[in-house]
Amino acid sequence: MIKIKNLSKLYKSGQIQVEALKNISIDIEEGEFVSIMGPSGSGKSTLLNIIGCLDHATDGTYELSGNRVDELSDSKMSEIRNLFIGFVFQNFHLLPRMSAIRNVEIPLIYRGMNKNKRRELSEQALKMVGLEDRMHHLPSQLSGGQQQRVAIARALVGSPSIILADEPTGALDTKNGSMLMELFVKLNDENGITIVQVTHEEDIANYGKRILRLVDGEIVLDTKKQWREKNV
Numbered sequence: 001m002i003k004i005k006n007l008s009k010l011y012k013s014g015q016i017q018v019e020a021l022k023n024i025s026i027d028i029e030e031g032e033f034v035s036i037m038g039p040s041g042s043g044k045s046t047l048l049n050i051i052g053c054l055d056h057a058t059d060g061t062y063e064l065s066g067n068r069v070d071e072l073s074d075s076k077m078s079e080i081r082n083l084f085i086g087f088v089f090q091n092f093h094l095l096p097r098m099s100a101i102r103n104v105e106i107p108l109i110y111r112g113m114n115k116n117k118r119r120e121l122s123e124q125a126l127k128m129v130g131l132e133d134r135m136h137h138l139p140s141q142l143s144g145g146q147q148q149r150v151a152i153a154r155a156l157v158g159s160p161s162i163i164l165a166d167e168p169t170g171a172l173d174t175k176n177g178s179m180l181m182e183l184f185v186k187l188n189d190e191n192g193i194t195i196v197q198v199t200h201e202e203d204i205a206n207y208g209k210r211i212l213r214l215v216d217g218e219i220v221l222d223t224k225k226q227w228r229e230k231n232v
């Protein structure tokens, strides 16, 4: 599903150059649950943003579900992102003045879907994350864990094949963090959604079945497991 070959990312600002990713190659199959770990500044978010079609690599090739993404224009890239990818961020990125359900509808508005269909799909997505009784609440009227579940409903509403999450439990306490991971496990096991998450926490990483470790822009370890270490 994801095929990355000899990928590099160079950031240039003035005289300073940072090689955030150095000649990385990875394949991720459909249905995998991958956790990316590594020290601060090792290139985890850079890699996730490239996988998520939010950014271009400097060098190398990237194929997503058979599409050569590295050759696409920014607008084509956002089309691909809208179709295949759901993004989840550490700080939820919800629009504060919009209710939960309106936040969830946003990706469908970009697809030009009519209002009734949008409502129906958004309600279903909120049900999947257990928030059917909070649909008309504003983000400020929800707990952190609930806000992150709204963000996940928004990521799910367009039926993506992949969910990408950058430190999704970073702003949550342990209990909400494990609830979120249980939801990811369910989406992965029951709905076959591919998940790639970045985390600093071993415990959270262990919900995945494969762990990639980045150091200084390079993959230093790639461990695949038969079983989850964390069972839910």
Ligand SMILES: Nc1ncnc2c1ncn2[C@@H]1O[C@H](COP(=O)(O)OP(=O)(O)OP(=O)(O)O)[C@@H](O)[C@H]1O
Binding pocket: 011, 012, 013, 018, 019, 020, 038, 039, 040, 041, 042, 043, 044, 045, 046, 047
């Ligand atoms: N827009 C940018 N311009 C210039 N340099 C950047 C930019 N974004 C990231 N970098 C640099 O690239 C390197 C990798 O950054 P990245 O954000 O991918 O790290 P990370 O592993 O996600 O770190 P953290 O765990 O702190 O989130 C860092 O050295 C960073 O300073």
Ligand SMILES: [Mg+2]
Binding pocket: 044, 045, 046, 166
């Ligand atoms: Mg980061």
